[in-house]
Amino acid sequence: MQLPKGVNRGTSTYGLEYLDIEHPKARARIFLQGAQVTEFQATNQPPLLWLSPEEDFRPAKAIRGGVPICWPWFGAHAANAAAPAHGFARTSLWHLEGVISRDEGVTLTLSLPVAARPDWPHSAQLTLTVSISDHLGLALTTHNLGDTDLVLSQALHSYFDVQDITQVQITGLRGCRYDDQLLGEAGRGLLCAEGPLNVAGEVDRIVYPRQPIGVTTPTYDLALTTQGSASAVIWNPWLDKSARLSHFPADGYKSMLCVETANCGADARVIGAGASHSLAVEYRQLSTGKN
Ligand SMILES: O=P(O)(O)OC[C@H]1O[C@H](O)[C@H](O)[C@@H](O)[C@@H]1O
Secondary structure: OOOOOOEEEEEOOOOOEEEEEEEOOEEEEEEOEOOEEEEEEEOOOOOOEOEOOOOOOOOOOOOOEOEOEEEOOOOOOOOOOOOOOOEOHHHOEOEEEEEEEEOOEEEEEEEEEEOOEOOEOOOEEEEEEEEEOOOEEEEEEEEEOOOOOEEEOEEEOOEEEOOOHHHOEEEOOOOOEEEEOOOHHHHOOEEOOOOOEEOOOOEEEEEEOOOOOEEEOOOEEEEEEEEOOOEEEEEEOHHHHHOOOOOOOOOHHHOEEEEEEEEOHHHOEEEOOOOEEEEEEEEEEEEOOOO
């Protein structure tokens, strides 16, 4: 495929192919494995995404950072402990369908045809549209190609570069329900406190927000606009869990925060035979000019 000006192919040391996008509005990098955006920086804004400095981009290994796509299940497989955490889309090789560059930005379309497999007896077509502009947009569509319903849980597992987690506030959660994944069954259906959420220890929550979520960092305020989602995951591993994660530095938790646009927990979806569902998000930064 002939790529437009400003879009170039590259390959990691271990052979993973990526696309680098340079546009007057923003720059970005996207790996074909997992259709994973690993870098995004709008012109005149700080970098949006956290990417582990220990990541070495190997075939069939999940990339730690950017926006992994968790699909077709979020977290552990419901019945099969040997199945990969967060599904297999993030370690599958996607196809680049098209790249369009305009004055407003660059739009990429990637696809993943999925055939039935032992841990997922369905067939589906996945399409991801990535919009690189003064903001980053992702839209993931699942088309059920089979003749039975499929149950889908998924997330756009965005890691944000928040520079200093102690100065971060998460807004938009006032009064909403959440499942505290650290408490198991006992943590289901809790009520978020009034006011913004600060992170001062390990947090792993599925929240069911009733308004848009925002993230305040030392250098930018981030607004998330979502479609097709009634859940989000808020995650920071903090000190102890950091040591157990692959490709994650011991102090990595200090500068990252995941706020994942999702269909998970009570928001998992049933996609009928022949039907489609789209999960979409836009991340818009507003510089605070504080630093
Ligand atoms: O290590 P991973 O498989 O990438 O998962 C990283 C994290 O993803 C989500 O945020 C989950 O809620 C966490 O429980 C999990 O630890």
